[in-house]
Amino acid sequence: MTPPLSKSTLFASLPPPWPHDPLPAIREALATSRQKVVVLDDDPTGTQTVHDTPVLTEWLVEALARELISPHPVFYLLTNSRSLPPGDAAALNREIARHLTKASQQTGRSFVMVSRSDSTLRGHYSVEMDALARALDLELGTCLLIPFFEAGGRFTVEDVHYVAQDDVLVPAGETAFARDATFGYRASNLRAWVEEKTGGRILARQVASISIEDIRCGGPDRVCERLMELTGVPVCVVNAAAHRDLEVFVRGLLAAEKRGRRFLYRSAASFVAARAGIAPRPLLNTRELSLPASGPGLIIAGSHVPQSTEHLIRLLRAADELASVEIKVPELQKKPTRVKELKRVRRAVDEALQAGRKTLVYTSRRLIAGADAAESLAISRHVSDALVGVAQSISVRPRYIIAKGGITSSDIATRGLGAKRAMVRGQLLPGVPVWELGPETRFPGLIYVVFPGNVGGPDALVEAVHKLKST
Numbered sequence: 157m158t159p160p161l162s163k164s165t166l167f168a169s170l171p172p173p174w175p176h177d178p179l180p181a182i183r184e185a186l187a188t189s190r191q192k193v194v195v196l197d198d199d200p201t202g203t204q205t206v207h208d209t210p211v212l213t214e215w216l217v218e219a220l221a222r223e224l225i226s227p228h229p230v231f232y233l234l235t236n237s238r239s240l241p242p243g244d245a246a247a248l249n250r251e252i253a254r255h256l257t258k259a260s261q262q263t264g265r266s267f268v269m270v271s272r273s274d275s276t277l278r279g280h281y282s283v284e285m286d287a288l289a290r291a292l293d294l295e296l297g298t299c300l301l302i303p304f305f306e307a308g309g310r311f312t313v314e315d316v317h318y319v320a321q322d323d324v325l326v327p328a329g330e331t332a333f334a335r336d337a338t339f340g341y342r343a344s345n346l347r348a349w350v351e352e353k354t355g356g357r358i359l360a361r362q363v364a365s366i367s368i369e370d371i372r373c374g375g376p377d378r379v380c381e382r383l384m385e386l387t388g389v390p391v392c393v394v395n396a397a398a399h400r401d402l403e404v405f406v407r408g409l410l411a412a413e414k415r416g417r418r419f420l421y422r423s424a425a426s427f428v429a430a431r432a433g434i435a436p437r438p439l440l441n442t443r444e445l446s447l448p449a450s451g452p453g454l455i456i457a458g459s460h461v462p463q464s465t466e467h468l469i470r471l472l473r474a475a476d477e478l479a480s481v482e483i484k485v486p487e488l489q490k491k492p493t494r495v496k497e498l499k500r501v502r503r504a505v506d507e508a509l510q511a512g513r514k515t516l517v518y519t520s521r522r523l524i525a526g527a528d529a530a531e532s533l534a535i536s537r538h539v540s541d542a543l544v545g546v547a548q549s550i551s552v553r554p555r556y557i558i559a560k561g562g563i564t565s566s567d568i569a570t571r572g573l574g575a576k577r578a579m580v581r582g583q584l585l586p587g588v589p590v591w592e593l594g595p596e597t598r599f600p601g602l603i604y605v606v607f608p609g610n611v612g613g614p615d616a617l618v619e620a621v622h623k624l625k626s627t
Contacts, residue, residue, distance in 0.1 A: 158344075161325045166313060171372040173400045178376060178407040183433040185410045186229060192267045193230040193432045196252060196288075198238040198245075198279050199562030200569065201608040202272035203589040204307060205429040206230065207437050207582040211591065213570045215252045219577075220259035224267065230432035232272075232580075236566040238279050238339075239536065245280040246287040253291035268413075268421075270431065274562075275305035275424035276319060276333035276610060277341060282354045285422055294420055298364075298386045300409075301346055302423035304396035307587035308611050310424060312395045315365050316345050332462050333610065338536075346393040358390050365393040371401045379408025383417060402430040425587075440582045440590055442623060445603050451555035452509050453624060455617075456568055457518035458543050459561025459609030465521050467560070467617035472516070474618045479508035481517045488538045498542055502549040509552040514621070517546055518560075540567045547572025548598075556624050558605040560617070565606040573597045578604065584620055587611040 195202060203211060211232040212219060223231045233252060237245040253269070260267055271288060273279035289295045304312055309320030310328075318325040319333070327344030328334060334341050343349040347360040364386055370378050386392055396402050409431075413419070421427065429436070457468055472480060481504045487497035501517065508515040519539055540563055547557075547568045557573075559565035569575040569591070578591040584605055591604040605620065612619075 157330060158327050161318075163311075163320050163323050163325045166325060167397055170313070170368055170397060173398055174372050174375050174404045176375070178400075178403040179433065179435060181376075181407055182403065182410065182430070185407075185414070186433050189410075189414070190265065192224050192265055193270060193428065194256060194267045195230060195232045195270045195272050195428055196235050196237075196249065197232050197272045198235055198274075198284075200234055200236075200565045200591075200606045201562045201589070201611075202425050202428065203232060203580045203591070203606065204305070204425040204583065204587045204608070204611070205436075206432070206434055206580055206589075209434075209580040211578045211580060212576065214576050215255050217255050217258045217262070220256055221263050224259055224263045224265040229434065230428065234566055234570070236563065236570070237284065238273070239540065239563045239566070240280075242280055242283045246283045249284050249287040250291045253288055257292070268431075270421045270423055270428055272423055272425065272428060274333075274339075274610075275303050275308050275310040276331065277303060277317065277328055277349065278333060278336050278339035281422060282357075285420055288420055292420075294418055296388075297418045297420055298389050299391045299420045299422055300394055301350070301391055302394040302396070302402070302421065302427045303346070304394070304402060305424040305426050305587070306399055307426075308424075308608075311397045312346065312393065313368060313397055315347055315393050315395065317349070318344075350391050362389070363391045363393060364389045366395060366405060368395045368397060368401065371395070371404050376404055376407035376411060379405050380411040380415075383409060383412035383419075384415065386417075396426075399426060399430070399436075402426055406430045437582055439586070440584055442625075445581070445590065445624075447603055447624065448555050452512050452552065453514045453556050453558070453621065454505075454509065454550070454554040455514075455516040455518075455558040455560065455621065456543055456546065456564060457516065457560035458539055458564030460519070460521070461609040463612065464560055464609040466614045467612065468516075468518055468521075470615050471617045471621065474615075475514065475621065477514060479511075479513040479515045481505050481508070481515065483517065483519045483539075483542055485520045485522070485539055488542055494538070494542075498545055501542070502546055505546055506550050506552070509550055509554065517543070519543075536563060540564065543568060544572040553599050554602070556603040556605065558607050558617075558620060558624075560607045561609045569593070569604060573599065573602070573604075575604075584623060585612060585616055588616070588620060
């Protein structure tokens, strides 16, 4: 284990941030290029840093064409590929890339693609990027690896990716996220992580990086210079310890792309806002959400990461009026007990909502992992199917829904509620996006809170529920 590293001490040792605001120049460059930023999001939590932004859960050419010519600088495609086996994830990325290419040809609007994934490095990194590179004819281009996400405490310094726990920086490879049953890893240095995730096909010594010093001392011109030098380099790590670092990087990136360089992006949520020129906005308040004056709220929790468990414990302690229904995951593994358990849960949840009670339905906390990654994914799908069944069976329109966890929130929105397009209104808490569901859903206009499993302090879920409380 690495000795504890103080975030404040490390950050104080870094050069000061670049003093000039790059955002106006970024917006000017984007207005000139008219390129649309398209984000392939492997679960819905990637909308953590944007507002007034469309999210699509389908990718028919006609739907993509409409978004390409819309006034929004960016739109998301919710692939939920993190819930799929690697081969299916790769096939899905290829299909979307082909459809986008056709839509671009029809509309005459060009696009750049961001593959957005988890800031703690869990996802189908290699197979998805390889699939996109082939489908977009970018096989000789450089993949920019940018997992920085400030709201979640994810920073990259000297190529090492860290997860902040208060003032302590923990190398990502030493966290619970790295022990994920499906997407686990050992390396915290992103160069070594690339070698690990590609099975040695790309060696650590072949991976370049843009340093904090490049960004903060040299500014956009130095970033552009470094990017222009990357011919033949398969992957480049982008270091960042503040949002200004990303904006400076993006200004240099746009200059390099104007000079003919093409890149693929694999990033966490923060890069999307910077690349699309979206400035932060204040957190949403209850009045802005125009929630119904009365009615029961519904919280659906499937995430098993330690932060989510702590969030649930605190909510169960704090909310005396809360009706809570636990789904016993072991009962879902065999069909006879699964049918009985699902019937019990659906009836209990619907009865609580009909009685006007704020209701929490959550999965039992003992994690059941399979013998391998494929079996673990299959177990996750059983759990997700159960949560989707709850959303499909309720007979009362909730005042709002909070969905806890990435795969959970994706499946509830798409399969449970029938969402095909939603608008990201903003964030309820840092890193917690709020969607307004479209007219095609079971509950048109419903406020839908996508609450990531790995974001927020111990009382974050309590705070979210309190913030949505009727007045």
